Amino acid sequence: MKRLGWLWIPLVLLVIVLAAGWWLSQRHRQVLISPEDPAIAATLKDPGVIAKGRYLATAGDCVSCHTARGGEPYAGGRMLPTPFGGIPAPNITPDRDTGIGQWAFNDFWRAMHEGIGRNGEPLYPAFSYTSFTKVTRDDAIAIFAYLRSLPIVHQPNASLALRFPYNVRSTLTAWRAVYFKAGVYQADPSQSVSWNRGAYLVQGLGHCNECHAARGAWGGLNADTALSGGRIPEQDWYAPDLSTQANGGLQGWSRQDIIDVLKNGQASKGAAIGPMADVVAHSTQHLHDDDLQAIADYLLSLPARAAPKAVSASFDSKPLADRGSSIYVERCADCHGKDGAGVPGVYPPLDGNASVTEPTGINATRVVLLGGFPSVTAGNPRPYSMPPYAQQLSDADVAAVVTYIRQAWSNRASAVQERDVATYRHTPID
Incomplete structure (x- = not known):
């Protein structure tokens, strides 16, 4: 009883x-x-x-x-x-x-x-x-x-x-x-007018945290994970951590890099892809320069992140990366360079690119499968696009080349497995 x-x-x-x-x-x-x-x-x-x-x-x-x-x-x-x-x-x-x-x-x-x-x-x-x-x-x-x-x-x-x-x-x-806690944004008197405007746009109208933070089992966001990166539910894209400080997803990005990617869809450090390309096309490219500056001021103030915990590899990825190296030379190096540096203003770099090194490998995998299509913006009206390779490369090939670019040059990200590629290959685009 x-x-x-x-x-x-x-x-x-x-x-x-x-x-x-x-x-x-x-x-x-x-x-x-x-x-x-x-x-x-x-x-x-x-x-x-x-x-x-x-x-x-x-x-x-x-x-x-x-x-x-x-x-x-x-x-x-x-x-x-x-x-x-x-x-x-x-x-x-x-x-x-x-x-x-x-x-x-x-x-x-x-x-x-x-x-x-x-x-x-x-x-x-x-x-x-x-x-x-x-x-x-x-x-x-x-x-x-x-x-x-x-x-x-x-x-x-x-x-x-x-x-x-x-x-x-x-x-x-x-x-x-x-x-949920209701409340209008309250300015921080210890910060500048520009910083507060950026915080208001990022935290409020821009609702950046809705994508750029991990969600729990019930779909809620925790305050302590704000803007620290997260997988976008049901879309299979990863919105990177937005900190530019040590161990942040945008580590090393400058104020101008942030402004450029929001205004033009492309910066020296990378390009807006997936859902972010739509955000740039419909929203951020139209913002006033002082608001873009304010957003950059706020993001530059985000704190450094803890160093990621070392995770023991479940398998030896070196043979996979070695195979991927050959595929990269054949399919990718002409545009992105043997050194992964890309061509400024034309082809984004892969070395140190936040979309390449994000924790899951989703973004790089989906771009290889579906192609890369940067935003069409006033500042970049005819961006160069990357063709899709879904019909030309097998799941094993995609896993190999993505693993290679995630571990080549200065990149030190985890390997991508064939079974993951099979999953992302069949994920709807929208």
Whole structure:
């Protein structure tokens, strides 16, 4: 009987969580719809505020998630993949039936700042309110003004594709208690104006931590791993550590390197690839120079990282790397050089490249398989691309050449195995 008694505890806890979630939704529902404040209503029509909002929405890269491939901008329809199932990005054009046309600013503010939807429901954190909560109220007003100025698109929102129990919204109550704390960014008086602006953009609107940090089993981010690098769930790309100090993912990067890669998609140390190439194309290339400088100031201040723990190799990778050396000479050296230095402004270096040496080997493997396509930007309108080798190289060949470039020159990263290549070969691009 004692054993049966213990079995009731998880059930009781689940009931408590569900009840708390229901109470929270009802509590928010009571303040759900309020008439627009006359002063805010007038502000929403101000051309200067709308222009500011357009810039801020660009800084937040809102269009990338809220636009389906080939669809109308901001009309939603893109399914965001998570380990728990798909979450559709909603229509945020001012359509009254399918978009935000009936929203008041307070509805928008509650979503951005508290992660609570217009109907009082807790929002899934695929909408990055864990970062957007840092956005100031004035900036949120400007973004809302811009969204309300967009062309109306009537496009119904898709249904959630989450598995049970993740499709039960009230279970988010426990998740929010652990992983979410609402609060507008507070400036650090000991730092410069530029540093604080960079911190605000990186931590808030830019929501960089949503990709550049490891997530736990429940999809939450821990404060002590901020910007330290992480695998992007369900996309099989690795967003590198952003520290430029010792053992950081961008160790040795200069202020200009950071600015160049954000503005042009390419720098002396490497190029933006995968999801980051989209961020550059849709967002960071359009930022003002002083904001790019501010982001660089903030990233340059990130602390050094602990030296990685030595991991004993599960096999002798030297024969694999030796085989990869021959493949590199035949397929890669003409562009990237026998010394892995690349060609400045044309072909990125492989020696010391953060995307090559990141912990998993995912990025280099996927680029060899799928090709490398840097961002098309105003500063680099015709970037050189790398052709895909998925049809020309076997899994064993790819493992060999990637292992070689991860261990050649000054690189000291782990080997990539054939079974890993087989997995990444079949990962969807989007």
